[in-house]
Amino acid sequence: xxxxxxxxxxxxxxxxxxxxxxxxxxxxxxxxxxxxxxxxxxxxxxxxxxxxxxxxxxxxxxxxxxxxxxxxxxxxxxxxxxxxxxxxxxxxxxxxxxxxxxxxxxxxxxxxxxxxxxxxxxxxxxxxxxxxxxxxxxxxxxxxxxxxxxxxxxxxxxxxxxxxxxxxxx
Amino acid sequence: xxxxxxxxxxxxxxxxxxxxxxxxxxxxxxxxxxxxxxxxxxxxxxxxxxxxxxxxxxxxxxxxxxxxxxxxxxxxxxxxxxxxxxxxxxxxxxxxxxxxxxxxxxxxxxxxxxxxxxxxxxxxxxxxxxxxxxxxxxxxxxxxxxxxxxxxxxxxxxxxxxxxxxxxxxxxxxxxxxxxxxxxxxxxxxxxxxxxxxxxxxxxxxxxxxxxxxxxxxxxxxxxxxxxxxxxxxxxxxxxxxxxxxxxxxxxxxxxxxxxxxxxxxxxxxxxxxxxxxxxxxxxxxxxxxxxxxxx
Numbered sequence: 098x099x100x101x102x103x104x105x106x107x108x109x110x111x112x113x114x115x116x117x118x119x120x121x122x123x124x125x126x127x128x129x130x131x132x133x134x135x136x137x138x139x140x141x142x143x144x145x146x147x148x149x150x151x152x153x154x155x156x157x158x159x160x161x162x163x164x165x166x167x168x169x170x171x172x173x174x175x176x177x178x179x180x181x182x183x184x185x186x187x188x189x190x191x192x193x194x195x196x197x198x199x200x201x202x203x204x205x206x207x208x209x210x211x212x213x214x215x216x217x218x219x220x221x222x223x224x225x226x227x228x229x230x231x232x233x234x235x236x237x238x239x240x241x242x243x244x245x246x247x248x249x250x251x252x253x254x255x256x257x258x259x260x261x262x263x264x265x266x267x
Numbered sequence: 268x269x270x271x272x273x274x275x276x277x278x279x280x281x282x283x284x285x286x287x288x289x290x291x292x293x294x295x296x297x298x299x300x301x302x303x304x305x306x307x308x309x310x311x312x313x314x315x316x317x318x319x320x321x322x323x324x325x326x327x328x329x330x331x332x333x334x335x336x337x338x339x340x341x342x343x344x345x346x347x348x349x350x351x352x353x354x355x356x357x358x359x360x361x362x363x364x365x366x367x368x369x370x371x372x373x374x375x376x377x378x379x380x381x382x383x384x385x386x387x388x389x390x391x392x393x394x395x396x397x398x399x400x401x402x403x404x405x406x407x408x409x410x411x412x413x414x415x416x417x418x419x420x421x422x423x424x425x426x427x428x429x430x431x432x433x434x435x436x437x438x439x440x441x442x443x444x445x446x447x448x449x450x451x452x453x454x455x456x457x458x459x460x461x462x463x464x465x466x467x468x469x470x471x472x473x474x475x476x477x478x479x480x481x482x483x484x485x486x487x488x489x490x491x492x493x494x495x496x497x498x499x500x501x502x503x504x505x506x507x508x509x510x511x512x513x514x515x516x517x518x519x520x521x522x523x524x525x526x527x528x529x530x531x532x533x534x535x536x537x538x539x540x541x542x543x544x545x546x547x548x549x550x551x552x553x554x555x556x557x558x559x560x561x562x563x
Binding site: 111114115118119120122124125126127131143144145147148149151152155156157158159160161162163164165166167168169170171174175178181182213221225228229 | 277278279281282285286288289290291292293295297300301303304305307308311312380381382383384387389391417418425430432452453454455456513514515
């Protein structure tokens with residue numbers, strides 16, 4: 098199994114998140130590229146790759162801010178497993194359906210993250226979900242759609258077909 | 268048995284392992300978490316950080332030097348104009364029996380890492396205990412306050428920026444002296460809480476640190492961008508934009524201590540060389556232990 102592609106994708110997502118993304122934020126809302134990378138890998142390669150990618154990408158994020166070491170790793174490996182397991186039910190045949198999946202994944206990820214981060218203080222949690230997660234999910238979905246198109250073009254398959262479409266093709 | 272599990276239910280087994288590992292990491296105390304992050308982070312990020320820093324320095328250093336030389340020259344002139352007023356203010360405070368004003372002593376530090384977490388604003392500094400940094404020290408940039416030092420190791424520190432959910436800062440309106448609590452909303456957007464509806468706060472008012480709490484008084488923080496009234500009519504709803512763009516920071520200054528500005532120990536020997544054009548009767552290096560020089 099070729100692991101070079103996913104490793105490169107994760108590394109690129111982390112590097113861009115730390116360097117380029119702060120400059121393209123709109124009113125402080127930034128796309129979550131590491132999450133896009135984990136979702137892409139999970140939908141393309143299944144639960145095992147999703148769990149490993151999610152854990153490693155999350156851990157790499159946690160290393161830059163060890164206040165809650167392991168929190169991103171936990172949230173992202175759960176996301177990787179869920180996206181990888183449920184890929185047989187979803188058809189991310191176009192960039193926009195992939196974008197919609199990324200938006201749902203962002204919300205699910207943040208629910209797990211905020212549950213631990215806010216220590217279940219519901220008012221704080223719902224405020225963050227409403228004011229930060231939803232706009233971030235929208236922006237990440239747009240970014241995810243572009244990433245799906247870009248990775249599809251790079252892999253020479255035209256539009257990148259993920260999930261059920263990809264499985265059917267196999 | 269483990270081999271069989273990994274063979275038949277590889278994804279679930281890996282998930283459980285990763286979850287257990289994440290929970291173990293989360294349950295560690297802050298000191299151990301910091302050690303783990305430092306050890307792993309140094310090996311993982313060091314090549315990328317070195318490459319990025321090298322490229323950035325090659326491109327930006329020359330432009331920065333030019334800009335800083337112009338800035339130093341301008342500030343020198345401005346300082347000369349303000350010196351008599353400073354002495355006058357100090358004399359008046361002495362006469363009135365007020366405590367002497369203290370001035371922050373700044374330690375320049377380079378930012379060597381950024382968090383990619385969207386809920387916790389944090390930056391990694393290339394200074395640590397060996398540079399006299401300790402937990403809780405305020406950190407500023409050219410434009411204004413950035414945050415405070417949260418964790419310190421021998422060579423690195425973690426800076427918690429104002430753009431962090433846990434940060435609450437007491438600030439004062441420089442025009443009307445109204446005091447409120449600054450909290451982060453998103454990006455560079457903040458809110459000013461605990462301001463009564465009858466208080467005098469207008470759009471465009473500059474905000475500085477109030478001196479209540481851990482931060483010294485008078486460090487610029489931001490500007491008021493919107494003023495409204497809460498639904499119950501008791502408090503103002505105030506939006507604030509900080510002067511500092513936390514995403515674009517490259518260098519910061521840690522306030523390692525406060526000095527009495529009458530002591531005039533803010534400058535070191537090499538600074539005196541830079542400021543030698545200033546009319547000074549005692550610009551010779553002072554006989555202090557840390558090579559500081561007195562410049563009026």
